[in-house]
Amino acid sequence: MEEATKKEKNTGMAIVAYILFFIPLLTDAKNDPFVKYHVKQGLSLFLVAVVIRIIAYIPIFGWALE
Template sequence: MHDSTDIQNNKGMAIVAYILFFIPLIAAKDSKFAWYHANQGLTLLVTAVIVNVILGIIPFIGWILLPLANLAIFILAILGIVAAAQGQAKPLPLIGKYTLLK
């Protein structure tokens, strides 16, 4: 799927994608590997915003579930960072199948 030179040259950008997804879009715009992880990072960000808004407006139960949901989002980010550092283009569990960037 991705060539090994692209992966080796852009592992750092792929890792950054889970913190600031748009940086690889600017700094590594020719890298399919960095774009893949930027898409995963953007999908994670959108998921985090949606989950936080929905659980934030649901009284009591939502407020109790919110820290657990944020912990799950943090774990997904760590999984993405580890996959990027290992040179893998592995989709995140549950949300990795969605493509927001073409």
């Protein structure tokens, strides 16, 4: 029973990792490899979005991204 509860909690933390990648790092779930993987994925997606947003402000490249 406790194993299922832990798995459900970690699944919830994995979902949160894609929305706010740093929140699972503040909990005790940060040591779980499953959660770590999804935190890294969430961070990668965030960084890609930031880079695309920065490139969009450059006039030559911005039109291609719109």
